[in-house]
Amino acid sequence: MAANTVPDLHWLETIDHHNFEERAIALFHYQYEHNPLYRAYTDAIHINAEAVRYLTDIPFLPISFFKSHTVLTGTQEPELLFESSGTTGMIPSRHHIVHPKYYEYAYRSAFAYFYGNVEDYIVIGLLPSYLERKHSSLVYMVNDLVQMSANEDSGFYLNEFEQLAIVLQKHRDKKIILIGVTFALLDFAEAYPMDLSHVIVMETGGMKGRKEEWTRMEVHAYLQQQWQLPGVHSEYGMSELLSQAYAPANGLFSCDRTMKVLLRDESDPLETYAYGSGCLNIIDLANIDSCAFIATEDIAKIHRDDTFEVLGRRDHAALRGCSLMVI
Template sequence: MIDPKQIFNIKTEAGFNTMALQVFKFQFENNPVYRSFCDLLYKNPSDIKTVEAIPFLPIQFFKSHHILSSKNNIAKTFASSGTTGSVTSKHYITDVSIYEDSFNYGFNAFYGDIKDYVVLALLPSYLEREGSSLIYMVDSLIKDSNHPESGFYLDNLSALSETLKRLDSEGKKVLLIGVSFALLDLVETYAFNLNNTIIMETGGMKGRRKELVREELHSILKSGFGVNAIHSEYGMTELLSQGYSKGNGVFNYPNWMRIITRDTEDALTIQNSGKTGGINVIDLANINSCSFIATQDLGRVNNDGSFEVIGRFDTSDIRGCNLMVL
């Protein structure tokens, strides 16, 4: 059994590669769904010598199978958003403390101590449903900030506007994290000129508005809040780690996470940096589910290891990976 604490102590590329191969072997032996997928590809740990050669499980499997590498009881189930009647992804968590360690260490690595911030959350579409991993994370950050004015806002934009302006003018460090459509609602109703506030969007119009390209969205938000950059969070139900962007849509990730891209026509071919392709995520915090996931996002990995999200696949199928009936 791999000690999760080892995952969060990774310091070097060599250390990451060694741990990733160990996690692959562990999940091959303990995750029946992932084992079946690897068997269909004729991939065995004895044949895998590099991280790039590890098979990446299509993310749709989280909609149709129990993806577990642990026999422990399920402590928490995170579920994706979806339209009425649609099949949602479910991430079964046997050890919630691993998720908590991941987002706490990750946030601290990029932004410092959460106690330095007042955390304001504008996430109505997530609050209105059960099982959001984002709400779980932000609720924990709000509590850990230990500031009496940290909290969630649903429809009370007027109160949020007043609080945000006052805290910023008092020189408090503020983190406003919100879903895109709600942040747009806020700046269309109220004007801001903020100097001490980080605006972090979590993406998505959730069917409430027309989708905008990132450049247009960030331009509107920068103007509306009076800030120089819009930060972003890259996360999903199927992951226990997040990437963060401090502007221009360029993301970085913590030491236990990696992004690589695959050819859009051949899902088993890994691309070099600089080419747009399907985003594959290695999230070693997913030790008890699956750490190697082929997402439906399109993106590009830069030469320095940072990455950008370009868009989504047009169809729900990830081409080249449909080897098992979903």
């Protein structure tokens, strides 16, 4: 793909394990040419774009730029805006979406890869804090999955715990997936302990000061105890990404075809590597119209089988090498 060739949906659909690196390098050169912010950042940290040949050569844009700048590739007007939830008083990240079809392809493909045909499921969203906001990428995704499931009991439940408990209990012969923000799942589990061993319970993170912070292991252990679950699933996504990773158990995430994770050294943020522990860098090839190469603020461990676990968020009081100065 030449730098002036615009990637499209077919380009996205034909990504696979064998051509991922080639596509990522091509998208880097395209975004370097057509994203003024990413180009300025790449030049500012003295990366020679012509010398980028491998995944570990690619510069990753600090995720904080989504709060301070408009991250946009090309000149088309965005159709959607996604914003991070953040905490009160914090500036939210803003992700401008030119082609919603890229996002829709990414999450539909990932769901099918990990869970099969969404039409076989009752899809339930327990996302009260997200429903209260206008520009939630998570609500957009779950709402689309609800519509695709075409089951009358699929939908969002705000605070209707009693009704939700009835729905979950009456469909013991059908596939059910309950996608919830962490604090809402804990509230529901506390109020309604029951046997949900037939339900896929998926937490998406999100305590945000609503409860005392629990570790993922503590959250999962409590939900398993209250609902007799063999395990708890997790989704890793954010407003700045269009692709997601999923963990069927134990917080070990895997990526679909459009996403790959790498690490950067805490003391040298330009040092990128594939395995071990460090700050998490994400390649999201569905992010064609913004930036596909994002340096997150998460600390992670990547295993040799390419699964990864999120160990926490870097300490804002000790930025060190996990973040670069804003240009």
